[in-house]
Amino acid sequence: MPTISDVAKLTGLSKTTISRVINNHQYVSEEKRALVLKAMQELGYTPNPAARRLRGQSTTTIGVIVPRIVNPFFSYLVNTIETAAYEKGYQVIISQSNEDAEKELAFLQLLKTKQVDGIIMTAIENEWSVIEPFLAYGPIMLCNEYITNANVPIVRLNQQKGAYIGVKHLIDRGHHKIAYCTGGLFAEDGKDKDRNHGFQKALKEADIAVNTKWIFLNQYSIEDGKKVMNQIMAMDERPTAIFTGSDEIAAGMMIEAKKHGLKIPEDMAIIGFDDQPIAEMLEPQLTTIRQPVEKMGELAVAILVDMLDDTSLKVQEHELPIELVIRKTT
Amino acid sequence: MPTISDVAKLTGLSKTTISRVINNHQYVSEEKRALVLKAMQELGYTPNPAARRLRGQSTTTIGVIVPRIVNPFFSYLVNTIETAAYEKGYQVIISQSNEDAEKELAFLQLLKTKQVDGIIMTAIENEWSVIEPFLAYGPIMLCNEYITNANVPIVRLNQQKGAYIGVKHLIDRGHHKIAYCTGGLFAEDGKDKDRNHGFQKALKEADIAVNTKWIFLNQYSIEDGKKVMNQIMAMDERPTAIFTGSDEIAAGMMIEAKKHGLKIPEDMAIIGFDDQPIAEMLEPQLTTIRQPVEKMGELAVAILVDMLDDTSLKVQEHELPIELVIRKTT
DNA sequence: CTTATATAAGAAATCGATTTCATATATAGT
DNA sequence: ACTATATATGAAATCGATTTCTTATATAAG
Numbered sequence: 005m006p007t008i009s010d011v012a013k014l015t016g017l018s019k020t021t022i023s024r025v026i027n028n029h030q031y032v033s034e035e036k037r038a039l040v041l042k043a044m045q046e047l048g049y050t051p052n053p054a055a056r057r058l059r060g061q062s063t064t065t066i067g068v069i070v071p072r073i074v075n076p077f078f079s080y081l082v083n084t085i086e087t088a089a090y091e092k093g094y095q096v097i098i099s100q101s102n103e104d105a106e107k108e109l110a111f112l113q114l115l116k117t118k119q120v121d122g123i124i125m126t127a128i129e130n131e132w133s134v135i136e137p138f139l140a141y142g143p144i145m146l147c148n149e150y151i152t153n154a155n156v157p158i159v160r161l162n163q164q165k166g167a168y169i170g171v172k173h174l175i176d177r178g179h180h181k182i183a184y185c186t187g188g189l190f191a192e193d194g195k196d197k198d199r200n201h202g203f204q205k206a207l208k209e210a211d212i213a214v215n216t217k218w219i220f221l222n223q224y225s226i227e228d229g230k231k232v233m234n235q236i237m238a239m240d241e242r243p244t245a246i247f248t249g250s251d252e253i254a255a256g257m258m259i260e261a262k263k264h265g266l267k268i269p270e271d272m273a274i275i276g277f278d279d280q281p282i283a284e285m286l287e288p289q290l291t292t293i294r295q296p297v298e299k300m301g302e303l304a305v306a307i308l309v310d311m312l313d314d315t316s317l318k319v320q321e322h323e324l325p326i327e328l329v330i331r332k333t334t
Numbered sequence: 335m336p337t338i339s340d341v342a343k344l345t346g347l348s349k350t351t352i353s354r355v356i357n358n359h360q361y362v363s364e365e366k367r368a369l370v371l372k373a374m375q376e377l378g379y380t381p382n383p384a385a386r387r388l389r390g391q392s393t394t395t396i397g398v399i400v401p402r403i404v405n406p407f408f409s410y411l412v413n414t415i416e417t418a419a420y421e422k423g424y425q426v427i428i429s430q431s432n433e434d435a436e437k438e439l440a441f442l443q444l445l446k447t448k449q450v451d452g453i454i455m456t457a458i459e460n461e462w463s464v465i466e467p468f469l470a471y472g473p474i475m476l477c478n479e480y481i482t483n484a485n486v487p488i489v490r491l492n493q494q495k496g497a498y499i500g501v502k503h504l505i506d507r508g509h510h511k512i513a514y515c516t517g518g519l520f521a522e523d524g525k526d527k528d529r530n531h532g533f534q535k536a537l538k539e540a541d542i543a544v545n546t547k548w549i550f551l552n553q554y555s556i557e558d559g560k561k562v563m564n565q566i567m568a569m570d571e572r573p574t575a576i577f578t579g580s581d582e583i584a585a586g587m588m589i590e591a592k593k594h595g596l597k598i599p600e601d602m603a604i605i606g607f608d609d610q611p612i613a614e615m616l617e618p619q620l621t622t623i624r625q626p627v628e629k630m631g632e633l634a635v636a637i638l639v640d641m642l643d644d645t646s647l648k649v650q651e652h653e654l655p656i657e658l659v660i661r662k663t664t
Numbered sequence: 665c666t667t668a669t670a671t672a673a674g675a676a677a678t679c680g681a682t683t684t685c686a687t688a689t690a691t692a693g694t
Numbered sequence: 695a696c697t698a699t700a701t702a703t704g705a706a707a708t709c710g711a712t713t714t715c716t717t718a719t720a721t722a723a724g
Contacts, residue, residue, distance in 0.1 A: 005446065005471070007680055018704045023682055031702050053447050054387035055680035058709045063384075065427070065449075072413065079409040083402065086430055090437065095444065097395070098428050100416055107420065114425065116335065117383050119395075141335070226611060255615050262617075281556060285585050287592075287617040337710055348674045353712055361672050385710035388679045 006047040014043045026051055057118055065095040066308060067120035069111055071127040072100050075224075076280045077250065077297065081126060081148065084301030092309050094121075105129040115142045122308045125149070128194070143311040147304035150194050157311065158321045159304045163195045166293045166326040167202030170275050171247050173291070175210045177334055179245035179273060182207070183218035185232050185257075186249025186277075196249075203247065218243045229256020237264050244272065245334070251276035251283050251292055258286055258333070273334045288332030296324050336377040344373045356381055387448055395425040396638060397450035399441055401457040402430050405554075406610040407580065407627065411456060411478065414631030422639050424451075435459040446471045452638045455479070458524070473641040477634035480524050487641065488651045489634045493525045496623045496656040497532030500605050501577050503621070505540045507664055509575035509603060512537070513548035515562050515587075516579025516607075526579075533577065548573045559586020567594050574602065575664070581606035581613050581622055588616055588663070603664045618662030626654050 008026075012019045017036060024032045025040040032040075043049075057063050068085055070078040086096045097120055099111040108129040114120045115138050122143040128135070132151050138144060145157040174182055184203050188196025207214055217239070220232045229252065236242055237260075248254040254276035258268060266272050268288055276283055276292035283290040303322055311317050338356075342349045347366060354362045355370040362370075373379075387393050398415055400408040416426045427450055429441040438459040444450045445468050452473040458465070462481050468474060475487040504512050514533050518526025537544055547569070550562045559582065566572055567590075578584040584606035588598060596602050598618055606613055606622035613620040633652055641647050 008682095009680075019681080020683085020704055021702085024703090027682080031700085033702065036702085050443060050447050052388070052680050053449050054384050054393075055709090056682075057384035058382070058388055058680080058711085059682045060709070061682075073403070073409050073416065074406070074413045076404070076406070076409075079403050079406075082428075083404045083430065086403065086428060087432075090429070090440075095427050095429070095449070097425050098412075098416060099420070099425070100413065102417075110420075113380065117380050119383050119425070226615075259615060282612055282615060285556075285589060285612060285616060338712095339710075349711080350674055350713085351672085354673085357712080361670085363672065366673085382710050385679090386712075388681085388710080389712045390679070391712075 005052070006049045007052065008049075010047055011040065011043050011049050014047065015039050060118075062121050062312065063118060064093055065097055065120045066305070067097045067099065067111060067114050067123040069099050069101050069108060069123065069125050069127060072102060073098065075250075075252070076282070077278045077295070078126060080280075080297045081301050084298045085124060085147075085305055088302045088305035092305065094305075094309070101127055101129050103129060105134075109134065112138045112144075115144070118142075121312050124304050124308060143308060145304060145308050145311075147300055148195070152193050155319055157307045157319050159300050159307065159324065160195070160322070161295055161300070161324050161326045163198035163326070164202035164205070166277065166295075167199040167247065168206045169202075169326075169328045170277070170293050171203050171206035172209075173328055173330070173334060174245040174247060174273060174275060175206060175212070177245070177269075177273060179243075180210075180212055181215070181218070181241075181243040181245065182212070183220070183236065183243035183246040185220040185223050185229070185246055185253055187222060187224050188249075189222040199249065215243075217241075223249065223253055226252050226256035226259075229253035229258075230260040231256075233257040233260035233264075237261075242272075245269075246272065246274050248275065249277050251278045251280040251290060254290055254292070254333075255282055255286055258290075269333050275334055279329050283329070283331065286333075291331045291334040292329050294327050294329050296326075299324055335382070336379045337382065338379075340377055341370065341373050341379050344377065345369050390448075392451050392642065393448060394423055395427055395450045396635070397427045397429065397441060397444050397453040399429050399431050399438060399453065399455050399457060402432060403428065405580075405582070406612070407608045407625070408456060410610075410627045411631050414628045415454060415477075415635055418632045418635035422635065424635075424639070431457055431459050433459060435464075439464065442468045442474075445474070448472075451642050454634050454638060473638060475634060475638050475641075477630055478525070482523055485649055487637045487649050489630050489637065489654065490525070490652070491625055491630070491654050491656045493528035493656070494532035494535070496607065496625075497529040497577065498536045499532075499656075499658045500607070500623050501533050501536035502539075503658055503660070503664060504575040504577060504603060504605060505536060505542070507575070507599075507603060509573075510540075510542055511545070511548070511571075511573040511575065512542070513550070513566065513573035513576040515550040515553050515559070515576055515583055517552060517554050518579075519552040529579065545573075547571075553579065553583055556582050556586035556589075559583035559588075560590040561586075563587040563590035563594075567591075572602075575599075576602065576604050578605065579607050581608045581610045581620060584620055584622070584663070585612055585616055588620075599663050605664055609659055613659070613661065616663075621661045621664040622659050624657050624659050626656075629654055 008019050008022050011022045025037050089096050101108045124147050126148045128149050132154050147159045150158045150160045254274050276290045279292045279294035283292045338349050338352050341352045355367050403409050419426050431438045454477050456478045458479050462484050477489045480488045480490045584604050606620045609622045609624035613622045
């Protein structure tokens with residue numbers, strides 16, 4: 005690997021001048037600049053990022069934490085983040101937190117040790133008080149999941165509205181017995197809390213009391229959906245509609261409901277969340293709440309890069325629109 | 335951020351001794367070792383990776399290239415790679431090649447500039463002659479996609495067998511008019527070539543001539559599947575069965591076939607590839623070829639890390655089993 | 665009792681860039 | 695013509711680790 009000294013030697017100039025050319029500093033004559041550029045080309049020279057980082061320069065790398073990449077919502081989010089980052093000249097380091105606070109913490113260390121310039125968190129496992137100290141080492145921003153009084157940029161959706169319009173839609177279709185199956189066990193803040201509020205608000209407006217037997221929390225996967233549906237099938241009094249926290253839960257429920265001979269939506273209406281590709285592939289096609297994943301990812305990268313360029317930037321918060329996509333399961 | 339000098343100052347020892355403790359070198363007294371460890375703890379000291387890299391140490395980072403992360407096959411692969419890497423103390427940098435040779439090349443630069451210790455390629459966009467020179471800067475290995483005479487470790491599946499057993503299964507079900515819809519335009523090597531051979535072998539054994547009208551190459555997504563199905567519907571003479579290169583193509587075809595009122599498998603048998611979660615969610619459930627993604631990812635990481643630990647290791651090639659999962663579309 | 669070897673620790677060089685400081689020349693302003 | 699400023703370049707310090715040389719002591723061998 006050629007180094008900056010090799011370029012200096014070949015051109016007969018000093019390392020300083022080479023560095024100036026690399027970093028587009030002023031006060032380099034056109035003549036020398038061309039000479040240096042040519043020599044760099046010739047040698048196939050690339051600046052060593054480790055050396056640049058050591059001097060406190062940027063790593064042009066951003067870190068992204070997702071709960072699990074196999075969840076399509078997050079793989080789509082990572083897709084847009086990676087693409088947007090690449091366009092801005094950044095690499096992406098990925099970690100799956102897997103609901104593991106330890107692993108999340110290990111990842112935040114990358115910021116401390118300057119392996120990443122900044123971090124996008126799409127889920128939060130640790131207490132904010134644990135995460136906050138890392139802000140001293142670089143920007144952290146929240147995308148998707150959020151915490152109300154964290155003084156960091158947030159790109160999020162109006163989750164309360166999402167749940168509200170979904171449940172409202174079920175009520176409009178004449179349902180009174182509505183089950184609720186979503187993630188977040190004791191959600192005291194953020195996405196799940198807001199969804200809970202949206203759910204409650206819609207019911208309250210229609211004067212429907214919450215039946216706690218039909219509340220299923222901490223549910224995430226297809227398997228979870230199947231299990232819950234089986235629990236519901238075993239009940240004396242069943243709900244007639246289910247609002248779920250993801251298309252995957254909904255899909256699991258549909259598979260199992262069909263096994264039990266239930267007709268959807270006649271015997272059981274189901275509504276998903278996310279509008280993943282599977283929503284269109286299920287039969288019947290799934291009514292769901294669409295989240296603008298692409299916009300979220302792009303915006304998150306744009307904000308993070310802005311913060312990296314200008315550290316004095318003030319904290320922004322963006323709330324993106326969310327909408328109901330009515331298909332055939334309601 | 336405390337540095338090694340801070341630890342040295344606090345303990346009253348030299349940087350050299352601190353470094354020895356960090357790297358578990360011999361000839362450090364137990365007494366001093368304990369002292370250093372305590373001081374590191376106290377200061378919350380972590381070695382600066384940029385500095386270590388500059389000295390040519392490992393980056394404990396591996397790079398992974400996938401075509402696109404939103405393809406579930408690859409998001410599952412990345413999942414296992416990331417998990418396995420984390421267990422071995424490695425970070426993962428991800429890039430989507432998006433069928434873009436330029437982007438793949440940009441990613442390989444990370445090896446040259448020591449931002450990653452090694453790279454796992456799950457797809458190949460450039461000519462091997464373009465990729466090979468990068469081997470001088472660190473190990474590259476192939477996982478999933480492969481090139482016959484590249485002298486690098488390969489973890490792959492028996493793709494020929496995969497296509498063969500799939501097509502054979504269709505023939506056993508009595509089909510003679512079999513369409514073939516998969517990726518890879520002019521596959522001269524690797525996965526797609528092998529699949530082509532498997533397809534041809536199965537037909538030949540049953541004395542069935544290939545109908546080129548029913549060959550669709552360079553197809554990947556759900557949308558591609560839909561388009562091809564529409565092309566097939568417009569034909570005078572249609573195939574009665576389709577072998578596809580991914581569950582997604584198959585899913586797209588099923589959606590469109592149903593729109594046209596075709597019954598699956600009676601009017602049209604369809605077989606997928608991958609055994610993604612959607613295979614079970616489609617109606618009817620999709621017959622497909624299962625690929626052991628978890629094993630592939632784990633094995634790839636294990637081999638790469640082995641190579642990093644012991645650079646004299648000889649090149650290995652692993653072929654993992656592949657199997658037919660018969661469901662309801664055939 | 666001397667010499668060889670194992671153990672223990674530090675000083676200084678090194679990795680490859682950027683940055684600060686110093687210096688030299690050219691141009692502009694008065 | 696003389697100072698002030700803009701332009702152009704280089705030498706050396708710096709970032710935070712590891713590594714190579716040294717040196718000093720302790721132990722073992724002859």
